[in-house]
Amino acid sequence: MEIQMTARHMALTEEMRGFVREKAMKLERHLQGDVPITFVISEGKHSHLAEISVHDRGSDFFGKAELPGWEQAVEEAIDRLDKQLRRHKDKLIRNAKSSSNRELSLTEGEDVQAE
Numbered sequence: 001m002e003i004q005m006t007a008r009h010m011a012l013t014e015e016m017r018g019f020v021r022e023k024a025m026k027l028e029r030h031l032q033g034d035v036p037i038t039f040v041i042s043e044g045k046h047s048h049l050a051e052i053s054v055h056d057r058g059s060d061f062f063g064k065a066e067l068p069g070w071e072q073a074v075e076e077a078i079d080r081l082d083k084q085l086r087r088h089k090d091k092l093i094r095n096a097k098s099s100s101n102r103e104l105s106l107t108e109g110e111d112v113q114a115e
Helices: 014-028 070-114
Strands: 002-008 036-043 048-056 059-067
Touching (some): 014 036, 014 070, 036 070, 048 070, 059 070
Parallel strands (some): 002 036
Antiparallel strands (some): 036 048, 048 059
């Protein structure tokens, strides 16, 4: 997992880097191989914005959250991205199972007709 971090209108500290890396480990279970993850943390007048983008298996995923604290914003954005990745992974598994079931029913039908 390759993590690229950017901070806008604020300094990116080692504490922030460590926090983001720790929270990003939650996403690793859904990703295959060395997937690039891009984090952007911005500071506004009254809130912080966290944006996360991931490109995995030909699909782009994006999580965004705006909350008063940067830690809260990062956690919320990761939770949203985690939910998207989980749904996508479940969909891939579901489609793989249904296609294998169709293949089984087709081969069973061919055996019955051959008799």
